[in-house]
Amino acid sequence: MSELKSGSNLEKVLKAGHFAFTGECGPPKGANVKHLKEKFKYLKGNVDCVNLTDNQTAVVRMSSLAASALMVTEGLEPNFQMVCRDRNRLAMMSDILGAHALGVRNMLCLSGDHQSFGNHPQAKNVHDIDSMQLIALVKKMRDEGKFMNGDDIDVPPELFVGAACNPFADPYEYRVYRLANKITAGADFIQTQCIFNMEKFRDFMKKVVDMGLHERCYILAGVTPMKNAGMANFMKKFVPGMDIPDALIARLKGVEKKDQAEEGIRFALEQVAEFKEMEGVAGVHMMAIEWEHMVPEIAERAGVLPRPVV
Amino acid sequence: MRLSYSADVKIIQVPCTGRVDILHLLNAVEDGADGVYVAGCLEGECHYIEGNLKARRKVIHVKKILAELGIEPERVEMYNLSSAQGARFAEIANEMAERIRALGPTPVKNHTAA
């Protein structure tokens, strides 16, 4: 067993061979620390680590870094997210060092939704580097102890490096190669975009396993419980990169409105059960955004509690 | 004046060195000339005002290209003299021929496509 790269809880859980169960939390649209800490309460003890989104869908919220630091003080483990849309390489390296200094030990590197989706569409685009390069950058800072320009870092950051993967974006045949490239660049773990089309995902995972990618990197399957048929419809039409089968929407519509949330949860639980047995899948990433209070129940019913203590 | 100068120098006459183009110099090198030099009027005495100044700039540019290609920039040169300076003409011809002899033959081999 090789040394730990970051010593984060997520890393230890995965390394010990447990099926990981991670959560997600959107920081508040303000400096509302009280509200944020309320959300944390639902997640504490029910997940191995919590993603703090970074101006998700280009809507301005409290920074992921600040929210992550607050989470550390509350005794939960954050997965700090950084998008390439809003920061240049200087700010990125600076925040990476800050993250380590504040006790953060997991980081997810993403491109970021285009600012036109958000509430400040007139902003300037940064994209100094892309997510592939960001992954390589964090790895360089951590493993070589060097900044991008080769200068030495006095105390290198220890971060477990994550990346995203969307098997449902096009071109489909290329997605597994791009995933392979992220792993080569240095990704230690992957969280996929939320999955609804199980058939397609099974096919994707076969390719992943064929290429042996699951042996080089921990792959967590993304799950988002649908609250109702309306949400499913909305996501199908307006959210980029989603693949929501009509069969699922029909299933949700097939029950009374008040029962649709339960049906959505049932579907999610079926998914988790299948992922536990699916070759190549090392865990589940549960994205119950703005539904954090449901996480304890979902975790219980999914049979992932208690979370392992490593 | 019946002065002799190196038989290795082939002269091409132009009405003004301003007529000499970058391509004339480069094509000469491309076609296998061991050296090329431009002999223009003394600066300030160009009949066409600035032709010799333009020629000098072109020679400098060609030297840069040659340097970039790993060929000695000294193979191309600019000289200024008046048409009355017969001795100087012979001197320049001999000077340039000597310089090129010291540099050796051009590294540009004249291959025809097979």
Next chain:
Amino acid sequence: MIVADRKSLEEILGMVADNHKILILGCKGCVTVCNVGGLKEVEILTSSLKIARKKAGSPIDIDIQVLERQCDTEYVAELGEAVNDYDSVVSMACGVGPQFLSEMYKTQTFYPAVNTTFFGGATQHGVWEERCAGCGTCGIHMFGGLCPIARCAKSLLHGPCGGSSKGVCEVNAETECIWDAIVKKKMEAGQLADLMGVRGFKDWTTARDGGPRRSIREELVQGNI
């Protein structure tokens, strides 16, 4: 070439609202090619402004002239001091034109009638698309002859992002996902390996990020020996 779109009549009328005698200057360069600032467009703008001002009861006097190009002091100088006889001058050239004019005729006011947008070409008659962002370090040959800096909304070097769907960019249903095109081209040519690996970080010093730029042909600069 440089592509521009004409500002709205409302905006242009706003610029010359207090003027009674103006000059509209066209340009035979890029703006003629993209049909926004050549002779025809100058005449159309002139007529439109005259109509608007007549309707508002405050007619405006408009002279027109079309320069060979407004990006060369030689041509800009042809205007001469007569340019100061107007209340203001409206230039239909790209952003370079009104600046060269302002720099030469310091006491006159020059309004830009167009919004200069991008470097591009005509994909069909009447439609121009962006192809180049002027980053100063061209590497299109590394991407099958397509430029991800200019044509990817996120300037990715390892695209496509997760928002690419059916060859379309997440930002706009009418925008092609250039990474979809690059990947497909490479896959068809059996050269997918060219896209693997992590490319070096882009050096933005040669782009606008490095500061206003300048391009010199030493062999042409006079007095430079």
